[in-house]
Structure formats: structure tokens, C-alpha cells
Amino acid sequence: MKHLALSVLVFALVTGALLHDVAAQDQIVTEAPAASSPPALEAPLPRMTYEEYKRDALEESARRSRNALIGTSAATVVGAALLFPAMANQCYVIDFPGGAEVRCTTAGKVMVGIGWPLFFGGITGVVISGIMFGVRKGKLRRLDDRMAYERSRAVRWDPASSRFVF
Numbered sequence: 001m002k003h004l005a006l007s008v009l010v011f012a013l014v015t016g017a018l019l020h021d022v023a024a025q026d027q028i029v030t031e032a033p034a035a036s037s038p039p040a041l042e043a044p045l046p047r048m049t050y051e052e053y054k055r056d057a058l059e060e061s062a063r064r065s066r067n068a069l070i071g072t073s074a075a076t077v078v079g080a081a082l083l084f085p086a087m088a089n090q091c092y093v094i095d096f097p098g099g100a101e102v103r104c105t106t107a108g109k110v111m112v113g114i115g116w117p118l119f120f121g122g123i124t125g126v127v128i129s130g131i132m133f134g135v136r137k138g139k140l141r142r143l144d145d146r147m148a149y150e151r152s153r154a155v156r157w158d159p160a161s162s163r164f165v166f
Helices: 001-017 052-088 106-153
Strands: 093-094 099-102 157-159 163-166
Touching: 052 093, 052 106, 099 106
Parallel strands: none
Antiparallel strands: 093 099, 157 163
């Protein structure tokens, strides 16, 4: 059986190579670069300030927190979809003197066993990532406000009016 699979693979490779005219001796076609004008001088990119670097880092961390919030929300929904129907339809309570016991069918045990950790782990993750997302978005909002205030208070050149603007 092992030799049959290897034979089929070799046959497919050889057939593909013959049909597409593949050979190791084909010439390599290279083209000479076209003569062009000298490279134009480009204006250097303005350097980023510390606040801009911090803003980029906060945007990235806020994006990761938002993705975590979405992922843990999905885990919570899947866990709830498994846990609650299993508890309602697949499990039942047995009352006896001195206590009660919950018994589940085999399918109920599987659904509860998978749904319980997903649901409660997802709830925990939603709370934690929601707090982190809110904190990071708040920091980003305050940084944007501070940057806008500093920009509006600075003396700068206005090219439209050709003068300094305060």
C-alpha cells in the first residue's frame, strides 16, 4: 500500500512536469534595467514625537484588547449555547432524604463539561478585557486631547495665509 501511494505521487509529478514543459535546462531570461533619470530627491519624513509613538502603542494595545473582548464574548456565547440547553433538557435533579443530586445523560455530561468552562471562562475574560479596553481607550482619548491642545497652542506657520499663527 505504501508503494502504491508513492507510485501515484511520482506519476502525478512526472505527468505534471511533462504537460507543462518543465525542465531544469530552461534558460533564465533577464532584462536589462531601463535607463532612467537620476532619482528625485524626496523630502525626509518628519520625525515622530514621543506622544505620537505613545499613541501608536496605545492604538495597538486597544486593538488587541478589543480583539480579546470579541473572542471571549464568542466563547461565552458558545458556552451558554452548550450549557443551558444541557442543563434544561439533558440533566435532572434527584431528590432524596438528606440532599439532592444532579444526574445527566451522556450527551448532557459532554455538553456541560464543555459548556461550563467556556461560559465561565468567557465571562471572566469579558470582564477583564472589557476593563482593559476601556482603560486603554480612555488613555488614548486623553492623549489625543492633550496633543490637540498642544498643537492648537503652539506657534506654527500657516502656508495658506503665509504667516505665523498663534
